[in-house]
Amino acid sequence: MKYVDEYRDQKLAEKLAGEIRRAATKPWAIMEVCGGQTHSIVKYGIDYLLPNEVELVHGPGCPVCVTPLEMIDRAHAIARRSDVIFCSFGDMLRVPGSNGDLFQAKASGADVRIVYSPLDCLRIALANPQKKVVFFAVGFETTAPANAMAVWQAKSQGIGNFSMLVSHALVPPAITGILESPDNRVQAFLGPGHVCAVMGYREYEPIAARFHTPVVITGFEPLDLLEGILLAVRQLEQGRAQVENQYARAVEPGGNQSAREMIRQVFEVCDRGWRGIGSIPGSGYCLREAFRDYDSERVFEVDTIHAPEPEACISGSILKGLKKPHDCPAFGRECTPLNPLGATMVSAEGACAAYFNYGRQLVRLPAMEGAS
Amino acid sequence: MCLAIPGKIVELEEEGSMRMGRIDYGGITRQACLAYIPDPQIGDYVMVHVGFAISKVDAEEAARTYRYLAEMNQLEEIAAPETPPEAMP
Amino acid sequence: MPNAFALSCGLPVSRPRNIVLGHGSGGRLTAQLVRDLFLPAFDNPALRKLDDQAVLPVDSGRIALTTDSFVVTPLFFPGGDIGRLAVNGTVNDLAMSGARPLFLTAAFILEEGLPIGDLERITQSMAKAASEAGVSIVTGDTKVVNHGSADKLFITTAGVGVVPDGISISASNARPGDAVIVSGTIGDHGMAVWATREGLEFEGHIESDTAPLNRLVHAMTRAGDVHVLRDPTRGGLGTSLCEIASSSSVGVELDARAVPVREEVRAACEILGMDPLFVANEGKLVAMVAESSADAVLAAMRSLPEGRGACRIGRVVAEHSGAVIVKTEIGGSRVIDVPFAEQLPRIC
Numbered sequence: 172m173k174y175v176d177e178y179r180d181q182k183l184a185e186k187l188a189g190e191i192r193r194a195a196t197k198p199w200a201i202m203e204v205c206g207g208q209t210h211s212i213v214k215y216g217i218d219y220l221l222p223n224e225v226e227l228v229h230g231p232g233c234p235v236c237v238t239p240l241e242m243i244d245r246a247h248a249i250a251r252r253s254d255v256i257f258c259s260f261g262d263m264l265r266v267p268g269s270n271g272d273l274f275q276a277k278a279s280g281a282d283v284r285i286v287y288s289p290l291d292c293l294r295i296a297l298a299n300p301q302k303k304v305v306f307f308a309v310g311f312e313t314t315a316p317a318n319a320m321a322v323w324q325a326k327s328q329g330i331g332n333f334s335m336l337v338s339h340a341l342v343p344p345a346i347t348g349i350l351e352s353p354d355n356r357v358q359a360f361l362g363p364g365h366v367c368a369v370m371g372y373r374e375y376e377p378i379a380a381r382f383h384t385p386v387v388i389t390g391f392e393p394l395d396l397l398e399g400i401l402l403a404v405r406q407l408e409q410g411r412a413q414v415e416n417q418y419a420r421a422v423e424p425g426g427n428q429s430a431r432e433m434i435r436q437v438f439e440v441c442d443r444g445w446r447g448i449g450s451i452p453g454s455g456y457c458l459r460e461a462f463r464d465y466d467s468e469r470v471f472e473v474d475t476i477h478a479p480e481p482e483a484c485i486s487g488s489i490l491k492g493l494k495k496p497h498d499c500p501a502f503g504r505e506c507t508p509l510n511p512l513g514a515t516m517v518s519a520e521g522a523c524a525a526y527f528n529y530g531r532q533l534v535r536l537p538a539m540e541g542a543s
Numbered sequence: 544m545c546l547a548i549p550g551k552i553v554e555l556e557e558e559g560s561m562r563m564g565r566i567d568y569g570g571i572t573r574q575a576c577l578a579y580i581p582d583p584q585i586g587d588y589v590m591v592h593v594g595f596a597i598s599k600v601d602a603e604e605a606a607r608t609y610r611y612l613a614e615m616n617q618l619e620e621i622a623a624p625e626t627p628p629e630a631m632p
Numbered sequence: 633m634p635n636a637f638a639l640s641c642g643l644p645v646s647r648p649r650n651i652v653l654g655h656g657s658g659g660r661l662t663a664q665l666v667r668d669l670f671l672p673a674f675d676n677p678a679l680r681k682l683d684d685q686a687v688l689p690v691d692s693g694r695i696a697l698t699t700d701s702f703v704v705t706p707l708f709f710p711g712g713d714i715g716r717l718a719v720n721g722t723v724n725d726l727a728m729s730g731a732r733p734l735f736l737t738a739a740f741i742l743e744e745g746l747p748i749g750d751l752e753r754i755t756q757s758m759a760k761a762a763s764e765a766g767v768s769i770v771t772g773d774t775k776v777v778n779h780g781s782a783d784k785l786f787i788t789t790a791g792v793g794v795v796p797d798g799i800s801i802s803a804s805n806a807r808p809g810d811a812v813i814v815s816g817t818i819g820d821h822g823m824a825v826w827a828t829r830e831g832l833e834f835e836g837h838i839e840s841d842t843a844p845l846n847r848l849v850h851a852m853t854r855a856g857d858v859h860v861l862r863d864p865t866r867g868g869l870g871t872s873l874c875e876i877a878s879s880s881s882v883g884v885e886l887d888a889r890a891v892p893v894r895e896e897v898r899a900a901c902e903i904l905g906m907d908p909l910f911v912a913n914e915g916k917l918v919a920m921v922a923e924s925s926a927d928a929v930l931a932a933m934r935s936l937p938e939g940r941g942a943c944r945i946g947r948v949v950a951e952h953s954g955a956v957i958v959k960t961e962i963g964g965s966r967v968i969d970v971p972f973a974e975q976l977p978r979i980c
Contacts, residue, residue, distance in 0.1 A: 172548075172549070172568060172569040172895075172898065172899060172902065173549065173551070173569065173588065174549035174588060174600055174605060175548070175549060175569075175902065177609060179961045179962060180962075181889075181961060181962050181963050183612050183613070183615075184962035184963060184964075185962075185963060186612070186615050187612070187615075190615065205545045205980075206545060206980045207545025207546055207980055208545065210545075210980075213966065214907075214960070214966060215960045215961065215962050215964050215966070216960045216962075216964020216965040216966045217962070217964055218964075219964045219965055220962070220963070220964055232545070233980060234980065235980065260593070260977070260978070260979045261904075261976035261977040261978050261979070262976070262978045262979060262980055264976060265973070265976070285829075285976065285977065287593065287594060287904070287977060288576075288593045288594025288595070289593065289594075290576065290594060291594075310979070310980075311545075313545060313547070313592055313597065314592065314593060314979065316579055316595060316597060317576075317592065317593045317594065317595040320561070320576065320578060320595065324559075324561070327560070328559070363545065364545075365545050365546075365547045365590070365592060365597065366545075368547070368590060368597050368598040369597050369598075391545060391546075393961070393962045393964075394612065394962075398608075398612070417608075419601065419604040419607075419608065420600050420601050420602075420604040420605035420608065421547075421590050421598050421600060421601070422598070423598075427579055427597060427598055429578070429579050429581065430579040430597060433578075433579070507972075508972050509972045509973075518980070527969075528969060528971070545979075545980050546905045546978060546979050546980060548902050548903050568899040568900075568902065568903060569895055569896075569898075569899045570836055570837075570894070570895040570896035570898075570899045571834045571835065571836030571838065571896045571899045571900055571903075572834065572835045572836060573834040573835070573903065591903075592979070593979055
């Protein structure tokens with residue numbers, strides 16, 4: 172596959188790892204923001220190629236993980252209605268709310284469907300005029316243009332039986348929240364490549380300046396991540412704090428103008444809660460008033476249920492990069508992907524789930540034989 | 544959310560008012576919405592996320608960075624003692 | 633005197649187009665189904681007797697017995713259908729012990745309203761698959777449930793085979809030093825099924841790889857010392873390797889670059905965010921073979937169409953007992969573990 176295979180070249184990976192080893196003279200803690208980046212790091216064993224000095228801290232870039240429990244309960248309540256066809260990306264299906272997950276709702280008779288694109292929901296709505304079709308719109312800014320288009324098309328085509336349950340999260344406020352925390356240890360960020368393909372990276376410049384923290388916008392393939400880490404280490408070693416674009420083949424400084432314009436037309440910035448972290452002001456999108464007829468929260472009256480997170484869960488600390496999954500006494504024991512206690516285990520992209528699924532609770536991997 | 548895959552535009556279509564395209568991912572093709580790509584051409588590569596192209600792949604940029612990596616590959620090793628990386632952090 | 637309560641309708645029973653509850657009642661409609669549909673398709677001496685059981689001759693040796701249920705949706709997918717899957721799946725379960733598969737049973741649970749044309753297609757498909765594999769379907773059963781109580785059609789099979797003397801193949805027999813061999817590309821069946829699910833369609837040549845493997849196994853056991861055989865169906869190759877590592881208390885080292893995946897399957901997995909290692913196969917096997925025999929076994933496999941893609945993908949080791957460690961495409965390492973549930977497409 173073009174533009175994929177080249178970035179999985181072993182020899183070049185080894186060279187990059189060698190360059191990182193040469194560049195790092197002091198310990199550095201670097202956070203990769205995106206869940207997809209975490210996934211790639213663990214899947215390819217990238218952190219095993221790094222020198223001791225470079226520590227990768229897994230960030231909160233898993234929108235599934237950080238969706239508040241109240242929102243998940245709201246989704247489940249809507250899904251269980253007999254007049255609803257509930258559509259969702261696969262990622263959300265196994266996330267447990269206070270009373271089971273969407274699969275269990277399906278087993279009790281709810282019409283729950285996996286979709287690949289929000290546009291699929293419009294087709295389902297047109298084909299099922301007697302039902303209300305609801306799309307669970309969870310994601311970071313990357314998914315916002317697609318979700319915006321779905322709502323915009325629904326309005327312009329008058330698809331009255333479609334609505335969206337919106338739970339969008341924004342990355343810059345999350346990064347700011349992490350850096351503002353008094354016990355923050357993150358010294359540089361690998362910025363979210365696909366979020367920035369949409370939004371551009373200008374909004375990271377004030378953050379880099381204010382906190383004197385390098386932000387390297389990074390892709391998702393192994394060579395992207397290794398190059399991003401190398402650029403971050405060099406900045407740290409040289410005392411620089413700039414926004415740098417490793418992922419230039421897909422990211423422009425201003426992002427995608429037409430996508431941003433559609434987002435602006437359909438959504439507005441609002442406060443939202445992050446599971447495991449709490450409320451972060453100005454960190455979410457909600458539908459604008461003009462689209463209120465397509466907002467599931469308006470269409471359906473649903474009581475919210477408040478349920479406290481289990482005490483054993485340290486997701487908050489993990490999402491902020493303060494602790495690792497192994498630091499949690501419940502990891503791999505009471506808390507597993509089958510029985511997740513909190514945010515970072517509920518989805519495959521969460522740090523705890525990624526570590527678990529890639530077997531890190533099982534075995535210490537043997538020391539690398541020296542990459543180059 | 545993060546999963547976006549590069550693919551080549553092999554056909555341009557319209558669906559209602561939306562510009563759509565058929566994208567080839569190396570053996571399989573799938574429809575994607577091209578509304579967010581200004582002036583898409585057959586042969587362009589785009590990054591596709593949940594059925595929407597969110598950016599074009601800049602072939603020159605890709606070639607430039609890849610050349611840099613490949614050149615680095617040809618640099619001679621600096622003869623310095625190398626400590627092997629540790630196992631689990 | 634005719635029983636006044638023995639009601640019977642004077643109209644002749646015409647051939648219905650869909651399955652009705654009566655087809656499962658054991659009465660005339662059932663008999664009609666067996667006579668007109670199952671018997672002509674599966675025809676063999678034992679079945680023709682239409683006894684409640686089939687009485688069959690077997691050579692001396694150990695009997696291999698297996699059972700399986702097939703509930704796949706959709707019923708028809710590129711490269712096959714539920715019937716073909718049922719026959720090949722049962723044949724393969726037997727073959728993985730080194731047994732020669734001989735006889736199959738087929739029990740059908742039909743949903744009221746199922747088009748009989750579909751049942752006919754599936755039955756013909758089963759007959760063809762049985763003939764290809766060299767087995768007979770010798771007895772069966774038919775039940776019909778109310779509309780909504782079953783997803784169109786479920787098939788449950790049992791299979792009987794004979795294991796020749798001297799063969800001892802089991803998931804617990806892997807030994808350090810063994811070569812790990814796979815018979816061809818992985819992930820084909822699972823992605824063929826995902827490709828036909830609503831909302832996830834894509835065009836491309838992805839077909840289920842459903843196929844009988846008994847001939848391949850026979851060639852392998854004659855060529856060398858085979859310790860373990862497994863057909864990685866649901867859960868994929870990765871799950872099978874983990875199960876074998878655990879059963880045998882050995883470690884397995886897998887070379888990610890050596891695992892064969894068709895280009896189209898890889899692209900489909902990339903789009904859906906799925907890992908081919910955990911996608912279902914229906915016509916492939918993974919084997920652990922004494923290293924000294926490995927080249928001979930590979931040559932024997934490659935001489936057959938169903939084994940032409942056979943290759944080494946790793947080895948069995950004494951270290952990290954029970955764990956499967958993958959050397960990744962870039963030279964890193966990761967441990968793989970049995971997934972908790974079926975892999976789903978992801979967008980993150």
